[in-house]
Amino acid sequence: MKSIHPDDFKVTAAIKLSKLPTRLKVDADEEDKEHKLDKVRKKLSKLQDVMYAHNRYGVLVCLQGMDTSGKDSLIREVFKEFNPRGVEVHSFKTPNSTELEHDYLWRHYLALPEKGKFAVFNRTHYENVLVTRVHPEYLLNENLPGIEKVEDITPDFWKKRMKQINHFEKHIAQNGTIVLKFYLHLSKEEQRERLLHRLDHAQDNWKFSVGDLKERERWDDYIACYETAINSTSKPHAPWYVIPADDKEMARYIVAKIIWEEMQKHSDIQEPELDEKVKEDMAFFRKQLE
Template sequence: MKNLNLEYFRVVEPIDLMKMPTKVEVDIDDEKKEKKLNKVRNKMSELQDTMYAHNRYGVLICLQGMDTSGKDSLIREVFKEMNPRGVVVHSFKTPNSTELEHDYLWRHYIALPERGKFSVFNRTHYENVLVTRVHPEYILNENLPGIEKVEDIKEEFWEKRFDQMNNFEKHITENGTIVLKFFLHLSKEEQRERLLRRLEEGKHNWKFSPGDLKERDEWDDYQKFYQEAINKSSKAHAPWFVVPADDKELARYIVGKIILNEMEKYTDIKNPELEEEIKANIKLYIDKLS
């Protein structure tokens, strides 16, 4: 674990997902992984308190991954020590009727974090260049000018979407939102085993949907489009991290540690100084309360 180089997971040049590992071998058991994650959680909680008092930055954590990649449990375990008022989780599913009356980024704009707080996107604005590329007919629901049928959706359409997303992230980072994006990289075999567990363990049956198998049939296309999305949108101001996800406990630690490391780079995040008048009268206030 000491030799786990977290920079390895940052995307700084084009990647080939097929060549990237879905599991990292480390000589440490799950109990020790949990202890290390707990240390990270406690430090994140302290940093959150300082960030809230500083009131200059918000933090946007974006999580993407195939079904069963562990997004929900990761959110629960990584952020469990933080003040729940300071962490808001948004799970973006199929757009509802109100959302479809706006442009596709609208629902993501209004879910951005307030200053001093974290927003976690469980599935993100990138769904608009992932699931919609596997199922381009979904775009027709947006009632866009000039798009009457699937054949109207040309390659230039997707290029514009990538430009819009990059501009969106550039805009919010320039206005105080720290953006960190994580792809939980799961193997197809591990997904198969996790889906089987959902079916075989009664308490997890509710998580299974026949639609999971339909989407699994599109595995290769999803991998292709994930790769393209990551390569086109990993920027210095809004980086992607590809995290091996076959080992859930290790993936949680890696994500938590990366978040902590990236946040610690913002050395200007400090508790605000008291006004000089208050400083000068602290003893007086203490005497009044004694």
């Protein structure tokens, strides 16, 4: 199988999503992909144990993508070897009444990972420059000063919101949160096939939503908003990675491998050494226990 290098997927300059592949050509079958994923996720699990003891960093993994892009199954497969205490998953849906009484980033601050843990945002703070940009009428629910109607929402508003997101991510990165953001790049045809699968298989019928079809009609609008968001907010301290997502198994492996490779840059993450006094008295402690 082709080697996976984070830089092959990292956004370091302006991108055009229509020019990027939604599927990689790899010489590997599903069993091979699963085997490689299994090796990486076990290493990630052990790394998180060391992180917990080190107690200096948290890791925020952000997942975005069109409906059916495979976010849920990716979370299940990539993090299945983790100790349950070591990873928390947050799925951000329509803000509730309490959340709407605060600024749009408030609920995301509350869900940030503790030191030593991973947090996965399944849909993220970027919904506030994606869904609300495609459907600006949703913004009226936020009761923002100076915005009484959709016509009050100017292009400058979105530029300011992108800057706010950049400041949010820079702030948390400077305070020990490692931020990794993944866009699962799905083709429109593959989405059609996955939606049909939900209709054709009884056990998956519950996943189907009429709303998915309505949002699919706005495909081009969403792609344009994703491009703007990714190009505006992929920074060294909080990079975006565009992951070909038509092949679910390969997408899972790529994300896991990138997380592992990026975490290796933090060479200071080590298990803490025992206090010298404790080391000196270990024979005494052992004798007590025996």
